[in-house]
Amino acid sequence: MADNDNIVVATAERIFADLADPQTVTHSKDASWRAPLWQALSEAGLPLSWVPENCNGSGASLADGFGVINAAGRAGLSVPLAETMLAGWLLAQAGIASPSDAMTVAPSLPKDRITLNDDGTLSGVARGIPFASEARHIAVVANGANGLAIALVTTADCRITAGLNLASDASDTVTFDKVRPVAIKPAPREFDATALLLMGGVARSLQIAGALESMLEISVGYANERVAFEKKIAKFQAVQHNLAKLAGEAAAALAAASSAADAIANASRFGDAIFLEAVGAKIRCAEAAEKGAAIAHQVHGAIGFTSEHILHRYTMRALAWRDDFGNESHWAVELGKRVAARGADELWPLVASR
Amino acid sequence: MTAALRFDPIRLPPECEALRKDVRAFLAEEVAAGTFDPHRPQREGNDARGFSRRVGARGWLGMTWPKQYGGHERSFLERYVVTEEMRVANAPTRHFFVADRQSGPVLLKYAPEHIKMDILPRICRGEVCFAIGMSEPNSGSDLFAAKTKATKTDGGWLINGSKIWTSSAHVADYMIAIFRTSPSTKENRRHGLTQFLVDMKTPGIAVNPIRQITGQAEFNEVVFTDAFVPDDHVLGEIDGAWKQATSELAYERSGPERFLETYYVLTELVRAVGLNPDTRAAEGIGRLVAQLHTMRRMSVSVAGMLQAGKEPVVEASIVKDIGTVWEQQLPHRVRDLAAFVDTDPSNHATLADQLAFATKVAPKLTIQGGTTEVLRGIIARGLGLR
Numbered sequence: 001m002a003d004n005d006n007i008v009v010a011t012a013e014r015i016f017a018d019l020a021d022p023q024t025v026t027h028s029k030d031a032s033w034r035a036p037l038w039q040a041l042s043e044a045g046l047p048l049s050w051v052p053e054n055c056n057g058s059g060a061s062l063a064d065g066f067g068v069i070n071a072a073g074r075a076g077l078s079v080p081l082a083e084t085m086l087a088g089w090l091l092a093q094a095g096i097a098s099p100s101d102a103m104t105v106a107p108s109l110p111k112d113r114i115t116l117n118d119d120g121t122l123s124g125v126a127r128g129i130p131f132a133s134e135a136r137h138i139a140v141v142a143n144g145a146n147g148l149a150i151a152l153v154t155t156a157d158c159r160i161t162a163g164l165n166l167a168s169d170a171s172d173t174v175t176f177d178k179v180r181p182v183a184i185k186p187a188p189r190e191f192d193a194t195a196l197l198l199m200g201g202v203a204r205s206l207q208i209a210g211a212l213e214s215m216l217e218i219s220v221g222y223a224n225e226r227v228a229f230e231k232k233i234a235k236f237q238a239v240q241h242n243l244a245k246l247a248g249e250a251a252a253a254l255a256a257a258s259s260a261a262d263a264i265a266n267a268s269r270f271g272d273a274i275f276l277e278a279v280g281a282k283i284r285c286a287e288a289a290e291k292g293a294a295i296a297h298q299v300h301g302a303i304g305f306t307s308e309h310i311l312h313r314y315t316m317r318a319l320a321w322r323d324d325f326g327n328e329s330h331w332a333v334e335l336g337k338r339v340a341a342r343g344a345d346e347l348w349p350l351v352a353s354r
Numbered sequence: 355m356t357a358a359l360r361f362d363p364i365r366l367p368p369e370c371e372a373l374r375k376d377v378r379a380f381l382a383e384e385v386a387a388g389t390f391d392p393h394r395p396q397r398e399g400n401d402a403r404g405f406s407r408r409v410g411a412r413g414w415l416g417m418t419w420p421k422q423y424g425g426h427e428r429s430f431l432e433r434y435v436v437t438e439e440m441r442v443a444n445a446p447t448r449h450f451f452v453a454d455r456q457s458g459p460v461l462l463k464y465a466p467e468h469i470k471m472d473i474l475p476r477i478c479r480g481e482v483c484f485a486i487g488m489s490e491p492n493s494g495s496d497l498f499a500a501k502t503k504a505t506k507t508d509g510g511w512l513i514n515g516s517k518i519w520t521s522s523a524h525v526a527d528y529m530i531a532i533f534r535t536s537p538s539t540k541e542n543r544r545h546g547l548t549q550f551l552v553d554m555k556t557p558g559i560a561v562n563p564i565r566q567i568t569g570q571a572e573f574n575e576v577v578f579t580d581a582f583v584p585d586d587h588v589l590g591e592i593d594g595a596w597k598q599a600t601s602e603l604a605y606e607r608s609g610p611e612r613f614l615e616t617y618y619v620l621t622e623l624v625r626a627v628g629l630n631p632d633t634r635a636a637e638g639i640g641r642l643v644a645q646l647h648t649m650r651r652m653s654v655s656v657a658g659m660l661q662a663g664k665e666p667v668v669e670a671s672i673v674k675d676i677g678t679v680w681e682q683q684l685p686h687r688v689r690d691l692a693a694f695v696d697t698d699p700s701n702h703a704t705l706a707d708q709l710a711f712a713t714k715v716a717p718k719l720t721i722q723g724g725t726t727e728v729l730r731g732i733i734a735r736g737l738g739l740r
Contacts, residue, residue: 213359220737240734247359247733248672255361255655256648262363276647283644332640333633339643340636344625348442348617351647352374
């Protein structure tokens with residue numbers, strides 16, 4: 001999905017290249033690179049890509065936004081761009097206007113529930129919320145007595161227990177203890193309880209696919225420079241075959257994630273086919289992250305294991321992203337159950353319908 | 355470099371779904387008539403020839419070829435649908451599959467007009483079976499080490515030597531083969547091979563079947579002793595087959611047959627675990643379905659590239675690498691997942707039979723049509739490593 005011909009994606013890529021260069025970020029001793037990056041992203045309207053223009057957003061298409069998220073994965077981006085986009089999308093489902101600063105979404109884990117109490121407050125615990133400690137607002141899916149609601153909450157009103165994912169990006173536990181939302185509206189009738197998880201899962205799949213593309217590029221570049229046993233390691237068949245496998249994993253991840261993004265961008269509702277596309281991508285991209293990261297590190301040898309080298313920006317993020325919005329084991333069980341419930345002879349028609 | 359990683363999300367156009375219904379209805383009729391049993395891929399059936407003609411009569415052979423040669427000028431995506439439905443049904447496609455996928459496109463590109471007019475319409479009618487003569491007893495993956503010789507004689511060439519592992523040679527009407535017309539050169543070891551069309555009824559050709567570990571004997575040794583091939587049966591440039599061989603590969607390597615060869619065991623596993631599988635079986639099935647879906651989306655994407663007139667050799671190699679490794683492992687994964695399934699004989703006997711067959715077929719899947727090692731070499735070249 002490297003749509004360099006797409007102006008929205010090209011804008012994002014230019015900002016990433018100028019203000020989130022992996023060498024600069026890796027060697028930075030503080031977080032001073034973050035503010036100018038976020039400001040540039042905001043000025044370009046990217047965090048609110050999926051918010052309609054009449055709600056202060058930029059009203060980009062789902063497809064363009066997915067392209068931006070894929071590019072963010074290629075850049076190993078470690079600011080809450082995808083999360084703010086998802087939050088804006090979620091709020092827009094209920095017609096709630098988005099604030100202009102960084103946001104995240106909850107819940108992220110399939111088993112976590114946030115309850116809408118009779119008095120209009122929210123209660124519950126949401127674990128693994130990306131960038132909660134850095135966001136000013138959280139967009140929440142809550143379960144009320146009369147069905148699902150979508151709410152906007154101020155982070156300061158919640159209890160945040162800071163945590164870190166594998167890449168040392170914030171991944172926090174958010175406790176809602178009778179939190180009164182800034183805004184709350186019933187979710188539209190066609191809004192499915194798993195819609196946020198599927199949408200978030202596709203975003204993470206695109207990010208993983210992007211990170212794998214960069215791992216491949218960096219690894220091929222390194223193999224063509226590094227000399228061992230008096231020749232470039234790229235000339236060793238064992239290394240070539242490992243990199244060919246990495247290319248295959250990157251290609252599979254990109255194909256699955258792009259297909260899922262395309263499916264969601266063109267879907268009117270979340271049926272079995274969209275479910276297959278979205279969770280199929282999350283499962284396959286997570287598998288590709290494991291295999292691909294291992295090969296990228298193997299090719300780099302010890303230098304890739306240092307904090308100084310940029311490789312970990314991609315490998316650790318790809319591995320961490322597996323856990324957000326339902327990991328591959330969770331979705332594999334859910335997909336397997338659906339397939340079994342449909343019956344053996346309905347499996348092929350489902351696969352062939354995509 | 356990442357150009358090889360463009361797998362755009364191509365969707366099959368609406369006309370494909372009408373076609374899919376037609377193909378399914380046709381296959382159901384064939385099953386009802388006893389032509390083949392979709393649950394017993396190990397049974398070869400004895401009407402592959404008749405089946406081939408009936409498929410041809412439906413207009414499903416030479417689908418993408420020009421009408422002047424009996425083709426139907428339909429899209430690669432429509433052909434894709436026919437191919438995948440036949441494969442999933444375990445239909446007996448062996449009489450026409452090679453001709454339709456590979457040999458026809460080679461003839462279209464390189465054969466003289468009168469040969470195209472003669473043979474292509476017969477392929478489209480499902481009347482002729484093709485074999486491919488590449489491997490020899492001392493050259494397999496190293497295609498350009500082939501030694502079987504074509505020596506110039508009056509009006510044509512005399513062939514001497516042998517080909518091996520040649521699928522369907524015992525029933526084939528024609529073979530497209532590469533023979534040595536000159537020695538290789540120091541500068542180019544691939545030089546000196548020429549592609550020929552060989553009529554299998556030519557005197558001087560002996561076909562010796564080779565029994566395989568599956569119990570089948572679908573491949574053969576083919577021995578040529580002064581077999582005469584006329585001049586107009588040369589396909590393309592003399593000594594220049596190496597320039598022609600690679601473009602075929604995208605057709606050969608990216609189709610649904612490159613990951614669906616053992617698909618039936620997955621269907622049967624789903625049947626065996628029933629409507630409410632335990633967590634272990636559900637997770638295993640879910641992962642396999644996610645992997646299958648991903649490969650199919652990649653494969654459809656390559657069909658879209660072919661339709662757009664591209665030559666996606668690297669992409670096709672990626673699909674075949676991942677696809678064949680997957681279909682090879684599938685019977686083993688299914689065996690794992692079926693280990694705790696209640697062995698109700700009514701559902702388990704079919705699965706056990708299928709697993710035995712698929713496990714025996716599995717080793718060849720990463721060898722035929724380009725080994726895993728060859729494919730990874732092609733991908734590595736595409737990445738700029740060679």
